Amino acid sequence: MRIVAENLNFTYNKKSKFAVDALKDVSLTIEEGSFFGIIGHTGSGKSTFIQHLNGLIPVENGRLTVGDIDLSGKQKEVKKRYKELRAKVGMVFQYPEYQLFAETVFEDVAFGYRNFFPDAQPDEVKTAVFGALSLLGLGAEYLDKSPLDLSGGQKRRVAIAGVLVSNPEVLVLDEPVAGLDPAGKNELMALLHKLHDSKRVKTIVIVSHDMDEVCENCTDVAVFSEGQIVFKGKPEEVFKNVEQMNDLRLGVPVTSFLTDELKKIGVDIDTDFTQKDFIEKIASHYKNNK
Numbered sequence: 001m002r003i004v005a006e007n008l009n010f011t012y013n014k015k016s017k018f019a020v021d022a023l024k025d026v027s028l029t030i031e032e033g034s035f036f037g038i039i040g041h042t043g044s045g046k047s048t049f050i051q052h053l054n055g056l057i058p059v060e061n062g063r064l065t066v067g068d069i070d071l072s073g074k075q076k077e078v079k080k081r082y083k084e085l086r087a088k089v090g091m092v093f094q095y096p097e098y099q100l101f102a103e104t105v106f107e108d109v110a111f112g113y114r115n116f117f118p119d120a121q122p123d124e125v126k127t128a129v130f131g132a133l134s135l136l137g138l139g140a141e142y143l144d145k146s147p148l149d150l151s152g153g154q155k156r157r158v159a160i161a162g163v164l165v166s167n168p169e170v171l172v173l174d175e176p177v178a179g180l181d182p183a184g185k186n187e188l189m190a191l192l193h194k195l196h197d198s199k200r201v202k203t204i205v206i207v208s209h210d211m212d213e214v215c216e217n218c219t220d221v222a223v224f225s226e227g228q229i230v231f232k233g234k235p236e237e238v239f240k241n242v243e244q245m246n247d248l249r250l251g252v253p254v255t256s257f258l259t260d261e262l263k264k265i266g267v268d269i270d271t272d273f274t275q276k277d278f279i280e281k282i283a284s285h286y287k288n289n290k
Protein backbone atom coordinates (compact mmCIF):
# COMPACT_ATOMS: atom_id res chain seq x y z
CA MET A 1 0.00 0.00 0.00
CA ARG A 2 1.55 3.18 -1.20
CA ILE A 3 0.77 6.59 0.29
CA VAL A 4 0.73 9.57 -2.04
CA ALA A 5 0.25 13.17 -0.92
CA GLU A 6 0.03 15.84 -3.58
CA ASN A 7 0.01 19.54 -2.74
CA LEU A 8 -1.47 18.96 0.66
CA ASN A 9 -2.31 22.16 2.54
CA PHE A 10 -3.73 22.53 6.00
CA THR A 11 -4.56 25.56 8.11
CA TYR A 12 -5.55 25.41 11.77
CA ASN A 13 -8.21 27.88 12.90
CA LYS A 14 -8.96 28.90 9.36
CA LYS A 15 -10.82 32.17 9.00
CA SER A 16 -9.76 33.34 12.43
CA LYS A 17 -6.96 35.67 13.38
CA PHE A 18 -5.23 32.67 14.96
CA ALA A 19 -4.94 30.87 11.60
CA VAL A 20 -1.75 28.80 11.24
CA ASP A 21 -0.66 27.40 7.89
CA ALA A 22 0.67 24.09 9.16
CA LEU A 23 1.15 22.35 5.78
CA LYS A 24 1.99 24.15 2.57
CA ASP A 25 1.93 22.22 -0.69
CA VAL A 26 3.29 19.03 0.79
CA SER A 27 3.89 16.38 -1.87
CA LEU A 28 5.33 13.10 -0.73
CA THR A 29 5.21 9.44 -1.70
CA ILE A 30 5.71 6.78 0.92
CA GLU A 31 6.34 3.49 -0.84
CA GLU A 32 5.07 0.20 0.50
CA GLY A 33 7.87 -1.56 2.33
CA SER A 34 9.69 1.58 3.39
CA PHE A 35 10.78 2.47 6.91
CA PHE A 36 10.13 6.16 6.51
CA GLY A 37 11.56 8.90 8.71
CA ILE A 38 9.91 12.31 9.05
CA ILE A 39 12.11 14.95 10.59
CA GLY A 40 11.92 18.67 11.19
CA HIS A 41 12.14 21.20 13.96
CA THR A 42 9.32 21.77 16.40
CA GLY A 43 6.17 23.19 14.82
CA SER A 44 7.26 22.24 11.28
CA GLY A 45 4.11 20.24 10.53
CA LYS A 46 5.22 16.63 11.13
CA SER A 47 2.35 15.64 13.41
CA THR A 48 -0.16 17.52 11.27
CA PHE A 49 1.02 15.56 8.24
CA ILE A 50 0.91 12.13 9.82
CA GLN A 51 -2.52 12.74 11.33
CA HIS A 52 -3.81 13.06 7.78
CA LEU A 53 -2.70 9.50 7.10
CA ASN A 54 -5.49 7.92 9.09
CA GLY A 55 -8.11 10.59 8.82
CA LEU A 56 -7.57 12.31 12.17
CA ILE A 57 -7.21 15.49 10.18
CA PRO A 58 -9.34 15.70 7.04
CA VAL A 59 -7.84 16.62 3.69
CA GLU A 60 -8.70 20.26 3.30
CA ASN A 61 -6.83 21.11 0.18
CA GLY A 62 -4.77 18.91 -2.14
CA ARG A 63 -4.82 15.16 -2.62
CA LEU A 64 -4.04 12.17 -0.46
CA THR A 65 -4.40 8.52 -1.31
CA VAL A 66 -3.58 5.65 1.00
CA GLY A 67 -3.43 2.51 -1.13
CA ASP A 68 -6.66 2.63 -3.09
CA ILE A 69 -8.42 4.81 -0.52
CA ASP A 70 -8.80 8.36 -1.77
CA LEU A 71 -9.06 10.78 1.12
CA SER A 72 -9.62 13.86 -0.99
CA GLY A 73 -12.92 15.24 -2.13
CA LYS A 74 -16.22 15.64 -0.33
CA GLN A 75 -15.53 14.91 3.32
CA LYS A 76 -18.98 13.43 3.84
CA GLU A 77 -18.07 10.73 1.34
CA VAL A 78 -14.50 10.40 2.55
CA LYS A 79 -15.61 9.78 6.14
CA LYS A 80 -17.32 6.58 5.03
CA ARG A 81 -13.86 5.24 4.19
CA TYR A 82 -12.35 6.03 7.59
CA LYS A 83 -13.11 2.65 9.14
CA GLU A 84 -11.37 0.82 6.31
CA LEU A 85 -8.54 3.33 6.43
CA ARG A 86 -7.98 3.03 10.17
CA ALA A 87 -7.89 -0.74 9.96
CA LYS A 88 -5.02 -0.36 7.50
CA VAL A 89 -3.11 2.52 9.06
CA GLY A 90 -2.37 2.23 12.77
CA MET A 91 -1.43 5.46 14.53
CA VAL A 92 0.71 5.56 17.66
CA PHE A 93 0.74 9.01 19.22
CA GLN A 94 3.59 10.58 21.09
CA TYR A 95 3.78 9.20 24.64
CA PRO A 96 1.00 6.67 23.90
CA GLU A 97 1.33 5.22 27.38
CA TYR A 98 -0.64 8.20 28.72
CA GLN A 99 -3.66 6.75 26.97
CA LEU A 100 -3.60 3.39 28.70
CA PHE A 101 -6.81 3.22 30.69
CA ALA A 102 -7.88 -0.36 31.42
CA GLU A 103 -7.32 -2.29 34.60
CA THR A 104 -5.18 -4.92 32.96
CA VAL A 105 -2.76 -5.10 30.08
CA PHE A 106 -5.02 -7.69 28.46
CA GLU A 107 -8.07 -5.44 28.55
CA ASP A 108 -6.17 -2.51 27.17
CA VAL A 109 -4.87 -4.37 24.15
CA ALA A 110 -8.19 -6.22 23.70
CA PHE A 111 -9.93 -2.86 23.44
CA GLY A 112 -7.83 -2.12 20.36
CA TYR A 113 -8.92 -5.41 18.78
CA ARG A 114 -12.63 -5.20 19.62
CA ASN A 115 -12.69 -1.72 18.19
CA PHE A 116 -12.21 -3.24 14.75
CA PHE A 117 -13.71 -6.68 15.33
CA PRO A 118 -16.63 -6.09 17.71
CA ASP A 119 -18.08 -9.56 17.11
CA ALA A 120 -14.86 -11.41 17.88
CA GLN A 121 -15.15 -14.46 20.14
CA PRO A 122 -13.17 -14.45 23.41
CA ASP A 123 -10.69 -17.05 22.12
CA GLU A 124 -9.98 -15.02 19.03
CA VAL A 125 -9.43 -11.87 21.11
CA LYS A 126 -7.10 -13.75 23.43
CA THR A 127 -5.01 -15.09 20.56
CA ALA A 128 -4.76 -11.67 18.95
CA VAL A 129 -3.82 -9.93 22.21
CA PHE A 130 -1.25 -12.50 23.16
CA GLY A 131 0.21 -12.39 19.63
CA ALA A 132 0.53 -8.61 19.63
CA LEU A 133 2.10 -8.49 23.08
CA SER A 134 4.62 -11.18 22.28
CA LEU A 135 5.65 -9.32 19.11
CA LEU A 136 6.55 -6.50 21.45
CA GLY A 137 8.53 -8.75 23.71
CA LEU A 138 5.89 -9.06 26.45
CA GLY A 139 4.95 -12.58 27.53
CA ALA A 140 1.81 -14.07 29.10
CA GLU A 141 2.92 -12.96 32.57
CA TYR A 142 1.95 -9.40 31.64
CA LEU A 143 -1.67 -10.13 30.68
CA ASP A 144 -3.18 -9.66 34.14
CA LYS A 145 -0.91 -6.89 35.32
CA SER A 146 -2.12 -3.37 35.76
CA PRO A 147 -0.52 -1.05 33.19
CA LEU A 148 0.26 1.20 36.17
CA ASP A 149 2.69 -1.39 37.51
CA LEU A 150 4.88 -1.41 34.40
CA SER A 151 8.00 0.58 33.55
CA GLY A 152 7.75 3.45 31.07
CA GLY A 153 9.21 1.37 28.25
CA GLN A 154 6.88 -1.56 28.97
CA LYS A 155 3.84 0.75 29.08
CA ARG A 156 4.80 2.12 25.72
CA ARG A 157 5.07 -1.37 24.26
CA VAL A 158 1.61 -2.24 25.60
CA ALA A 159 0.24 0.90 23.96
CA ILE A 160 1.87 -0.03 20.64
CA ALA A 161 0.49 -3.58 20.98
CA GLY A 162 -2.98 -2.03 21.28
CA VAL A 163 -2.53 -0.57 17.81
CA LEU A 164 -0.72 -3.53 16.31
CA VAL A 165 -3.35 -6.01 17.49
CA SER A 166 -5.74 -5.13 14.67
CA ASN A 167 -3.08 -5.98 12.03
CA PRO A 168 -2.52 -2.66 10.29
CA GLU A 169 -0.46 -2.71 7.10
CA VAL A 170 1.08 0.62 7.91
CA LEU A 171 2.22 1.69 11.36
CA VAL A 172 2.74 5.41 11.96
CA LEU A 173 4.53 6.38 15.17
CA ASP A 174 5.01 9.94 16.40
CA GLU A 175 8.40 10.01 18.15
CA PRO A 176 8.24 6.40 19.29
CA VAL A 177 11.41 6.42 21.38
CA ALA A 178 11.12 9.92 22.89
CA GLY A 179 11.89 9.93 26.60
CA LEU A 180 13.29 6.39 26.75
CA ASP A 181 16.83 5.67 27.96
CA PRO A 182 19.41 4.59 25.34
CA ALA A 183 18.88 0.87 25.99
CA GLY A 184 15.08 1.30 25.84
CA LYS A 185 15.41 3.23 22.57
CA ASN A 186 17.54 0.53 20.97
CA GLU A 187 15.23 -2.19 22.19
CA LEU A 188 12.10 -0.54 20.81
CA MET A 189 13.78 0.27 17.49
CA ALA A 190 14.90 -3.36 17.22
CA LEU A 191 11.30 -4.49 17.82
CA LEU A 192 10.05 -2.14 15.09
CA HIS A 193 12.65 -3.57 12.72
CA LYS A 194 11.54 -7.07 13.59
CA LEU A 195 7.94 -6.18 12.73
CA HIS A 196 9.11 -4.64 9.48
CA ASP A 197 11.58 -7.38 8.47
CA SER A 198 9.01 -10.11 9.10
CA LYS A 199 6.48 -8.06 7.08
CA ARG A 200 4.05 -8.22 9.99
CA VAL A 201 3.82 -4.50 9.29
CA LYS A 202 4.63 -3.66 5.70
CA THR A 203 5.39 0.01 6.05
CA ILE A 204 6.59 1.96 9.08
CA VAL A 205 6.55 5.74 9.34
CA ILE A 206 8.29 7.38 12.28
CA VAL A 207 8.56 11.00 13.32
CA SER A 208 11.89 11.83 14.94
CA HIS A 209 14.05 14.74 16.03
CA ASP A 210 17.14 12.59 16.09
CA MET A 211 19.18 12.62 12.88
CA ASP A 212 21.37 9.67 13.91
CA GLU A 213 18.31 7.61 14.74
CA VAL A 214 16.74 8.31 11.35
CA CYS A 215 20.00 7.69 9.51
CA GLU A 216 20.55 4.34 11.21
CA ASN A 217 17.00 3.07 10.89
CA CYS A 218 15.17 4.57 7.93
CA THR A 219 15.14 3.67 4.25
CA ASP A 220 13.75 7.08 3.26
CA VAL A 221 13.54 10.52 4.84
CA ALA A 222 11.51 13.70 4.46
CA VAL A 223 12.62 16.92 6.12
CA PHE A 224 9.89 19.38 7.09
CA SER A 225 10.46 23.05 7.71
CA GLU A 226 7.71 25.57 8.35
CA GLY A 227 5.05 23.36 6.84
CA GLN A 228 7.01 22.50 3.72
CA ILE A 229 9.20 19.62 2.66
CA VAL A 230 12.72 20.90 2.09
CA PHE A 231 14.47 17.58 1.43
CA LYS A 232 13.27 14.10 0.66
CA GLY A 233 15.04 10.97 -0.46
CA LYS A 234 17.42 8.32 0.80
CA PRO A 235 19.25 9.24 4.03
CA GLU A 236 22.61 9.09 2.21
CA GLU A 237 21.38 11.78 -0.19
CA VAL A 238 19.53 13.99 2.29
CA PHE A 239 22.33 14.03 4.86
CA LYS A 240 24.87 15.19 2.29
CA ASN A 241 23.29 18.64 2.67
CA VAL A 242 25.29 19.43 5.77
CA GLU A 243 25.31 23.21 5.41
CA GLN A 244 21.61 23.49 4.60
CA MET A 245 20.63 21.13 7.42
CA ASN A 246 22.73 23.22 9.81
CA ASP A 247 21.07 26.39 8.50
CA LEU A 248 17.73 24.78 9.30
CA ARG A 249 19.16 24.16 12.79
CA LEU A 250 18.50 20.46 12.42
CA GLY A 251 22.06 19.29 12.09
CA VAL A 252 23.08 16.00 10.53
CA PRO A 253 24.08 12.56 11.83
CA VAL A 254 27.51 12.55 13.44
CA THR A 255 28.83 10.34 10.61
CA SER A 256 27.72 12.90 8.06
CA PHE A 257 29.34 15.74 10.03
CA LEU A 258 32.60 13.77 10.31
CA THR A 259 32.57 12.85 6.61
CA ASP A 260 32.18 16.52 5.78
CA GLU A 261 35.01 17.56 8.12
CA LEU A 262 37.27 14.84 6.72
CA LYS A 263 36.59 16.05 3.20
CA LYS A 264 37.80 19.53 4.19
CA ILE A 265 41.18 18.05 5.11
CA GLY A 266 41.39 16.00 1.93
CA VAL A 267 40.02 12.64 3.10
CA ASP A 268 37.15 11.78 0.82
CA ILE A 269 35.07 8.75 1.71
CA ASP A 270 31.90 7.62 0.05
CA THR A 271 29.59 6.34 2.75
CA ASP A 272 25.85 5.97 3.28
CA PHE A 273 26.37 7.53 6.76
CA THR A 274 25.32 4.48 8.74
CA GLN A 275 27.86 3.95 11.51
CA LYS A 276 28.73 0.48 10.25
CA ASP A 277 29.44 1.67 6.73
CA PHE A 278 31.30 4.76 7.98
CA ILE A 279 33.65 2.67 10.12
CA GLU A 280 34.25 0.20 7.27
CA LYS A 281 35.06 3.01 4.85
CA ILE A 282 37.42 4.69 7.32
CA ALA A 283 39.15 1.37 8.03
CA SER A 284 39.58 0.67 4.35
CA HIS A 285 40.88 4.20 3.71
CA TYR A 286 43.38 3.74 6.54
CA LYS A 287 44.57 0.36 5.20
CA ASN A 288 44.93 1.68 1.65
CA ASN A 289 46.95 4.69 2.77
CA LYS A 290 49.26 3.05 5.27
Ligand SMILES: Nc1ncnc2c1ncn2[C@@H]1O[C@H](COP(=O)(O)OP(=O)(O)OP(=O)(O)O)[C@@H](O)[C@H]1O
Nearest residue numbers: 012013020022040041042043044045046047048049
Ligand atom coordinates in the same frame (compact mmCIF):
# COMPACT_ATOMS: atom_id res chain seq x y z
N1 LIG B 1 -4.56 21.98 17.38
C1 LIG B 1 -3.88 23.02 16.90
N2 LIG B 1 -4.44 24.24 16.82
C2 LIG B 1 -3.78 25.29 16.31
N3 LIG B 1 -2.53 25.24 15.83
C3 LIG B 1 -1.90 24.05 15.88
C4 LIG B 1 -2.54 22.89 16.41
N4 LIG B 1 -1.68 21.85 16.35
C5 LIG B 1 -0.55 22.33 15.78
N5 LIG B 1 -0.68 23.66 15.51
C6 LIG B 1 0.34 24.52 14.86
O1 LIG B 1 0.62 24.00 13.58
C7 LIG B 1 2.01 24.02 13.29
C8 LIG B 1 2.51 22.61 13.04
O2 LIG B 1 2.37 21.86 14.23
P1 LIG B 1 2.73 20.30 14.35
O3 LIG B 1 2.19 19.84 15.65
O4 LIG B 1 2.28 19.60 13.12
O5 LIG B 1 4.33 20.37 14.37
P2 LIG B 1 5.41 19.24 14.69
O6 LIG B 1 6.40 19.30 13.59
O7 LIG B 1 4.74 17.95 14.96
O8 LIG B 1 6.10 19.81 16.02
P3 LIG B 1 6.75 19.02 17.28
O9 LIG B 1 8.11 18.54 16.83
O10 LIG B 1 6.86 20.08 18.33
O11 LIG B 1 5.84 17.90 17.66
C9 LIG B 1 2.66 24.71 14.50
O12 LIG B 1 2.81 26.07 14.20
C10 LIG B 1 1.65 24.50 15.61
O13 LIG B 1 1.72 25.55 16.55
Ligand SMILES: [Mg+2]
Nearest residue numbers: 046047048174
Ligand atom coordinates in the same frame (compact mmCIF):
# COMPACT_ATOMS: atom_id res chain seq x y z
MG1 LIG C 1 4.62 16.74 16.69
